[in-house]
Amino acid sequence: AIVTGVLVLLAVNVSPTLGITCGATLAIAYAFISLRIGAQRLHDLNWSAWMLLLHLVPMANLVLAVMMLLMPGTEGPNNYGPPPPPNSRSVTIGAWIIIFFIGLSLFVMAALFALGLMATLINAATSNTL
Structure with a gap:
């Protein structure tokens, strides 16, 4: 993200329209990837991906983020499928x-x-x- 951010800033210096277009496209792509990874993590916890909507609620977003980071995934298969393979x-x-x-x-x-x-x-x- 840092490398692409620097490239977008360089593109803004060349052409503001090009830089804004590239930046908006990358922001949408990063948002999509972030939502997908968040949904996978919540499924690993055996929670619905709809819990990602808590990111829109002040303070609840911090609690959810900390829980997603610190809680271990469910052992064995859950409602969302088998456990992911080890890293x-x-x-x-x-x-x-x-x-x-x-x-x-x-x-x-x-x-x-x-x-x-x-x-x-x-x-x-x-x-x-x-």
């Missing part, structure tokens, strides 16, 4: 790489705020002087 080694490695980069980015942002550089970067980005 392969590449999926596990990929997940740890993503977790590492998220932690690294949070550390870098905290360091930039501590050094006072983030305000300079934000001002430069808003005034297009990068």
